[in-house]
Amino acid sequence: MNVEELVDKVASGEVKLHQVERYTNGDKRLATEVRRRALEKKLGVSLENIGHYSIDPERVIGKNIENMIGVVQIPMGVAGPLKINGEYAKGEFYIPLATTEGALVASVNRGCSALTAAGGVKTTIIDDKMTRAPLLKCPDARRAREVAEWVKGNIEYLQEKAVSKVTRHGKLRDVKPYIVGNNLYLRFEFETGDAMGMNMVTISSEEIMKVIEEHFPDVRYLALSGNVCVDKKPNAMNFINGRGKTVIAEAVIPREIVEKKLKTTPELIAEVNYRKNLVGSAQAGSYGFNAHFGNIVGAIFLATGQDEAQITEGSHGITLAEVTPEGDLYVSVTMPSLEIGTVGGGTRVPTQREALSIMGVAGGGDPPGTNAKKFAEIIAGAVLAGELSLLAAIAAKHLAKAHAELGR
Ligand SMILES: CC(C)(COP(=O)([O-])OP(=O)([O-])OC[C@H]1O[C@@H](n2cnc3c(N)ncnc32)[C@H](O)[C@@H]1OP(=O)([O-])[O-])[C@@H](O)C(=O)NCCC(=O)NCCSC(=O)C[C@@](C)(O)CC(=O)[O-]
Ligand SMILES: NC(=O)C1=CN([C@@H]2O[C@H](COP(=O)(O)OP(=O)(O)OC[C@H]3O[C@@H](n4cnc5c(N)ncnc54)[C@H](OP(=O)(O)O)[C@@H]3O)[C@@H](O)[C@H]2O)C=CC1
Numbered sequence: 001m002n003v004e005e006l007v008d009k010v011a012s013g014e015v016k017l018h019q020v021e022r023y024t025n026g027d028k029r030l031a032t033e034v035r036r037r038a039l040e041k042k043l044g045v046s047l048e049n050i051g052h053y054s055i056d057p058e059r060v061i062g063k064n065i066e067n068m069i070g071v072v073q074i075p076m077g078v079a080g081p082l083k084i085n086g087e088y089a090k091g092e093f094y095i096p097l098a099t100t101e102g103a104l105v106a107s108v109n110r111g112c113s114a115l116t117a118a119g120g121v122k123t124t125i126i127d128d129k130m131t132r133a134p135l136l137k138c139p140d141a142r143r144a145r146e147v148a149e150w151v152k153g154n155i156e157y158l159q160e161k162a163v164s165k166v167t168r169h170g171k172l173r174d175v176k177p178y179i180v181g182n183n184l185y186l187r188f189e190f191e192t193g194d195a196m197g198m199n200m201v202t203i204s205s206e207e208i209m210k211v212i213e214e215h216f217p218d219v220r221y222l223a224l225s226g227n228v229c230v231d232k233k234p235n236a237m238n239f240i241n242g243r244g245k246t247v248i249a250e251a252v253i254p255r256e257i258v259e260k261k262l263k264t265t266p267e268l269i270a271e272v273n274y275r276k277n278l279v280g281s282a283q284a285g286s287y288g289f290n291a292h293f294g295n296i297v298g299a300i301f302l303a304t305g306q307d308e309a310q311i312t313e314g315s316h317g318i319t320l321a322e323v324t325p326e327g328d329l330y331v332s333v334t335m336p337s338l339e340i341g342t343v344g345g346g347t348r349v350p351t352q353r354e355a356l357s358i359m360g361v362a363g364g365g366d367p368p369g370t371n372a373k374k375f376a377e378i379i380a381g382a383v384l385a386g387e388l389s390l391l392a393a394i395a396a397k398h399l400a401k402a403h404a405e406l407g408r
Helices: 003-012 017-023 028-043 104-117 141-152 155-166 198-215 236-241 255-262 266-284 293-304 308-314 350-358 370-395 399-406
Strands: 076-085 090-098 121-132 135-137 171-180 183-191 220-223 244-253 317-323 329-338
Touching: 003 017, 003 028, 017 028, 076 104, 076 370, 090 104, 090 293, 090 350, 090 370, 104 244, 104 255, 104 293, 104 370, 104 399, 121 198, 121 370, 141 155, 141 171, 141 183, 141 198, 155 171, 155 198, 183 198, 198 220, 236 329, 244 255, 244 370, 255 266, 255 370, 266 317, 266 329, 266 370, 293 308, 293 329, 293 350, 293 370, 308 329, 317 370, 329 370, 370 399
Parallel strands: 076 121
Antiparallel strands: 076 090, 121 183, 121 244, 135 183, 135 220, 171 183, 244 329, 317 329
16 A cells, blocks of 8 residues: 555544554654644644654654654753752753743743852752552451551562562562551552653552462452552642652842842742742642742653653642841742653653753663752752742732733
């Protein structure tokens, strides 16, 4: 069948979208073009821009995407330099941000400028784990408790018998059981090196379930994810117990810098933060006791190939601002659930990998895990920059003007 015939057959539905590779001798670039052209024909639309890209379909189909028709492009800007005094990120960094929201990059850039002039951001990682919580249906709550106790006492055994079969970098380090009636949710905690880890921990958890079913034939493994993990949904669990990296970025900004660069005062920033981010968020029942973590996390996630659905949990967290006894401004962001990686998933897509390389965090670290931790510290620093600048703009009543000038 020639290409024109194939396009027609796909447009008519005779060949399904996911079957096209069968007719292109496995040529994925051609299959991508055929699907796009079939869609153009069927819908009477032009997808010319979606069809212009540098990413090789051979590298992403089958690992990152199915039914590929092309690529969507998001403008990418860069903010910085931002000085970070972290335990992993040390020095000045440029932060790639993919967004279509005018004024966002300018704002993060302004925050970077103020923070760097103030001596930089101090970052601290409090915890680091990826979780998966399978659901087991037990005869009753007492049996559920027995299973949970056995699992708690057999972490090393499960690592050896199940997890080590799946992954070299994934390590089962703990489990937190939750029991509801006869349901047992085993929230497994894993170290995942430089990977965000969801594939690693999901496949490992299934192996663990096999071992548990062998030991407890009266217990039925019902769902690999029991929603206590918690992945890709707003939730209190990750806010309180953490998931991915739990990281804090903080800085003290001298009053002169607040006045000169941010056009306001430490007192006004602290008051706006208290009344907006803390009281306002409490009134709204929000998990985001912050101004716009989601903006910065989202733009970095899109630029660097992170799982975009996990921007949800990345947007959780608390911003603090207070005036120091010396009259300067202390600011911090506490991010309980930053689920990120520098290997695996979308990080291997060439454009995204280049974006990671801007920060010196593409690929695995030496030792493993250090690159992802460095990346987490850089994100937290950038989030602090964004929070600081937006809070200042709101305090100075510059928000509407900024977006009128840069966003329309
Ligand atoms: C727009 C600014 C930065 C102007 O701020 P400014 O202080 O008037 O600007 P400036 O010209 O005096 O320059 C100060 C610094 O800003 C940066 N800067 C300034 N202009 C640019 C530019 N064009 N491109 C790149 N960087 C720029 C630059 O770093 C510069 O310092 P330097 O490096 O020169 O020493 C400021 O008004 C601002 O930050 N506004 C806030 C905008 C913002 O944060 N938007 C985020 C999205 S809002 C949203 O989506 C969430 C929301 C609001 O709904 C959440 C909520 O409910 O709170
Ligand atoms: N399965 C699911 O339920 C879900 C999957 N996802 C998706 O999962 C993907 C991410 O899964 P993830 O497990 O992070 O990625 P991968 O599945 O790509 O696993 C990471 C791979 O990198 C290897 N690796 C090499 N060097 C390192 C290093 N330094 N540190 C860690 N691993 C290293 C690992 O080897 P080895 O394993 O031998 O150590 C492993 O093969 C994303 O595409 C995401 O969208 C998201 C949510 C749910």
